[in-house]
Ligand SMILES: [Zn+2]
């Protein structure tokens with residue numbers, strides 16, 4: 365399978381609107397980060413984790429033409445605000461399956477009520493089929509088994525996902541010891557690292573590196589990055605062996 369990094373930025377993206385910060389003005393394409401999401405695909409599968417406000421642009425840039433499912437990590441706008449833009453996929457394929465925690469489903473129903481409308485639905489509105497993700501219960505998309513990993517984003521529960529020997533965790537601040545069992549023998553771990561300064565609901569760089577050392581995957585990629593972390597080129601040089609900063613449009617094989 366391939367993992368395509370659709371976006372690797374924190375909630376405001378990089379550049380931040382109106383910012384004069386040197387990273388926001390960088391000429392390096394790797395310093396331009398859309399809101400965080402990945403596209404996971406092979407000849408038989410094609411799904412995304414999260415669907416933020418840059419979803420439309422990400423689908424156009426990546427060339428994704430089929431969407432089997434959206435797996436949501438949590439309800440924050442940088443992970444969900446693009447849901448309306450599933451319309452071209454819906455028009456071609458019909459209802460789009462979404463997978464999320466019950467709390468996240470309720471949140472989406474409130475914010476995108478017209479998508480979930482059954483009677484008197486506006487003809488141009490997309491539809492979804494809803495699948496609840498339950499802690500400690502794996503599920504399948506096509507032939508792929510997905511294992512939800514429960515992590516904490518401050519006080520908010522968030523799901524990460526393991527697929528084969530690949531795991532994707534974002535917006536993590538702490539992780540219960542019981543979940544570490546599900547992260548054994550990983551080839552690739554993707555995890556959030558916001559900046560060097562501590563933050564109340566996200567790993568900073570040091571916390572992310574400590575977590576990587578604990579999980580001990582073969583390779584790791586950092587994502588959900590703030591402009592405050594610094595220039596891609598400079599930060600990458602400081603990272604331990606087999607740890608990489610992800611960047612938008614990077615594609616890796618798993
Ligand atoms: Zn986020």
Ligand SMILES: [Zn+2]
Pocket residue numbers: 438440517535
């Ligand atoms: Zn969040």
